[in-house]
Amino acid sequence: xxxxEQDPGPLSVPEGAIVSLNCTYSNSAFQYFMWYRxxxxxxxxxxxxxxxxxxxxxxRFTAQVDKSSKYISLFIRDSQPSDSATYLCAMTTPGxxxxxxxxxxxxxxxxxx
Amino acid sequence: xxxxxxxxxxxxxxxxxxxxLKCEQHLGHNAMYWYKQSAKKPLELMFVYNFKEQTxxxxxxxxxxPECPNSSHLFLHLHxxxxxxxxxxxxxxSPGLAIEQYFGPGTxxxxx
Numbered sequence: 130x131x132x133x134e135q136d137p138g139p140l141s142v143p144e145g146a147i148v149s150l151n152c153t154y155s156n157s158a159f160q161y162f163m164w165y166r167x168x169x170x171x172x173x174x175x176x177x178x179x180x181x182x183x184x185x186x187x188x189r190f191t192a193q194v195d196k197s198s199k200y201i202s203l204f205i206r207d208s209q210p211s212d213s214a215t216y217l218c219a220m221t222t223p224g225x226x227x228x229x230x231x232x233x234x235x236x237x238x239x240x241x242x
Numbered sequence: 243x244x245x246x247x248x249x250x251x252x253x254x255x256x257x258x259x260x261x262x263l264k265c266e267q268h269l270g271h272n273a274m275y276w277y278k279q280s281a282k283k284p285l286e287l288m289f290v291y292n293f294k295e296q297t298x299x300x301x302x303x304x305x306x307x308p309e310c311p312n313s314s315h316l317f318l319h320l321h322x323x324x325x326x327x328x329x330x331x332x333x334x335x336s337p338g339l340a341i342e343q344y345f346g347p348g349t350x351x352x353x354x
Binding site for chain 1: 334342343
């Protein structure tokens, strides 16, 4: 079983739709949960991260963590064509010699104008 | 230059060649990372350097040899690679071993 599972998509939605992107994980020790956005031919950029359970909102983006279900989500409201990218979830445990991030495979999102 | 830069952006090499990838960060960070990104696979951490000292080698084959001469520069020396090593190689940096890692645009490597 992979440590982090993410549906690769592609996910195609019309402009203005609410998008839900999800990851599941198996390691209950994970405490930090991150979402990265990667445009074609670019490196990933950190969108937001949450610590432990709960929600975090930043503009049109909301990150949600449900540790009891080992399930994290990223919601995008009023999606725009510029949101078309691959979205990667990542997670890690705090402390240790390195903060080793464990990534999902990424979900390819296409927002149609 | 701002952020994290990587050169070259594209590289085609034969299995007997020797080449190097270069990464430079302009963010004042102390930790630098090499990742491998293959199609339909998660990013794989290869190496971590913190204050120029290697703190992680994620069971990477010896045909990949990292070098970190200072906190701003990171190299990945390549020799006798295999076709399955073809991938996007990403460099990242962070302020200490923080979870907020900033990535460069990557080097697209093709081994023929």
